[in-house]
Amino acid sequence: MNREQRYARTRSGLLVPRPTRRGFLGGALGALAVAGLPSLAGCGSSGGSGDRTSLTDWQASSWESAEEMEKWLRFTGEYFDAEQPDVDWNIDYGIPFNDYFPTLQTTIAGGGTLDMCWMHGRFVPQFAAAGLIEPLDDLIDSATPDGWPDEYFASQIEGFQFDGQQYGMPYDIVAGGMYVNVDWFDRAGVDLPTADWTLDDLLEAAITLKEAAPDPDNSWAMTLPVHTVQMYWLVRSFGGDFFTDNGSTSHLADDGTIAAVQYLVDAMHKYRVMPTPGDLNTVDAGGAGDFALFGSERIAILTQINDSAFVIDDFVQGKFAWTVAPTPRGPEGRFQQVGGSAFALPSTTRSAEVSFDVMKHLMANPDTLPEISRMGSLVPARIGFGENAYPAEDVVPREAFDAAFFGPVEQDGVVLTFHERYAEWEASVYSVKIDELWTGSRDDVPEVMREIDEMTQDLIGS
Structure with a gap:
C-alpha cells in the first residue's frame, strides 16, 4: 500500500x-x-x-x-x-x-x-x-x-x-472559570469580578445585572453548572461533598451539599437570574445553548472551562467586550473545577x-x-x-487568563471522587431526582436530597 x-x-x-x-x-x-x-x-x-x-x-x-x-x-x-x-x-x-x-x-x-x-x-x-x-x-x-x-x-x-x-x-x-460581558457590567454599574468575590457577591451582582439586561424578560444574568462533575467545586465551596472512601460513603444529604443545591435552585427559581437546563435546551444552538445566550447578550456571566475561549469568541463576534475571571469562593473557601x-x-x-x-x-x-x-x-x-x-492577547490578556484559570488551579482545583458504580448512580439515581428541583416541580431541597441519599445508600449497599 x-x-x-x-x-x-x-x-x-x-x-x-x-x-x-x-x-x-x-x-x-x-x-x-x-x-x-x-x-x-x-x-x-x-x-x-x-x-x-x-x-x-x-x-x-x-x-x-x-x-x-x-x-x-x-x-x-x-x-x-x-x-x-x-x-x-x-x-x-x-x-x-x-x-x-x-x-x-x-x-x-x-x-x-x-x-x-x-x-x-x-x-x-x-x-x-x-x-x-x-x-x-x-x-x-x-x-x-x-x-x-x-x-x-x-x-x-x-x-x-x-x-x-x-x-x-x-x-x-481543563480548568473552570467565568466569562464576563464587560459592557453589560459597565451598563449595570457593577464592578468586574475579582479573586476576592464570594458566592454571595455573585448572586447580588446577578440580580443587578438582570435588571440592566437589554431584554430583562427574556434574559438571565449567569450560568452555573448543574451536572455532578462540573458543579463539584460549588458543592465543596459550601463544605459539602458527593462521596468519600472510594464511593462507599455518601454525603448527598450533608448540610453543605444541600446548601450548594439550594443556591442553584434559588438562582433559577427564586431570583430567576440563571436559566434552568430546560431553558438552555430551548436555545437552538446545536447543544451550545449557554454559549449562544452569552453571545446574544442574554446572560452576562458564563461559567465554562478554559478552552471554551475560542468558541466564545466565535459566538460574540465583536458585539461586546468580554473578559475572564476566577470562580468565586464560598463559605468554606475557594475551589475550582479541574478535569x-x-x-x-x-x-x-x-x-x-x-x-x-x-x-x-x-x-x-x-x-x-x-x-x-x-x-x-x-x-x-x-x-x-x-x-x-491561550487566546490571543488582544482577545484576552494572558495575565487575566492565567489569573482566572491556571494561577489558582494547583491550590484550589478539586476532582470528584469517582467509583465503580458512579456512571450507574448518576444516570439512575442522581439525574432522575435532581431534575425535579431543576424543573421546579419540587422545591423542598433538603427532602429531595435526603431521598437521593437514601437511594444512593441502597445502590452502594446492593
Missing part, C-alpha cells in the same frame, strides 16, 4: 492515516452504566505479552473528532516513523463520546485488537476494577516519562489513579512497551508538546507547555 493509499489529507493539508471502523458494537452510555462491566479479573491479561520486535500492527481508539485528532495523528506517525517504521498503525476515532465507552468495553472484553485507548477519569474505577485496563506503575518505574511526576499537575495524575495504582497517563488539563483526559493501556494490548512509548511521545516529550498545544488549543498536563493554547 503506497503513502497516498494509507493516508488522507485533512482540511489543513496535513497527511493523516485514513480512519477505519471495525464494526464495534455501540450502545448508549446509560446502558453501560446500568449493565456494569464484565470482570476479567483472574482471566489473565494479554497486556504486554508481545515485544517490540514481533509487533507488526498497532491499534488505538479515541472519541475525538477528525479536527481534534490532527495533532495526535501527526505525532503518533512521527513516533512510528522514527522508532517502529515496519509497524502498520491505526487509530479509530470520531466515535461519539456517549457510545465510546460501551464500544470500548465490548472491544476489550471480547478480546478485540486494541493496544491503546483514550480514557476519561469517571470511567477509570469501572474499567480498572473489571480488569479491562492495566496499571502503568511498572512501566513508569522502568521507563519514567520526562519530568514525571513533579512537572505535571497533581490533580491530573491523581484523577487517573484507582486503588493506589496509576491507570492513565494524563495528556491535558482532563488520559491515555490508557487496555488489557488486550500486544506490546505495553510500544504503547507506553507512544503515550510518552504525546504527553511528555518537550519537543512535541508546544506544537500539540498549538494545534489542539490544549493545555498539556505537563506544566509549562500550555502557552500556545
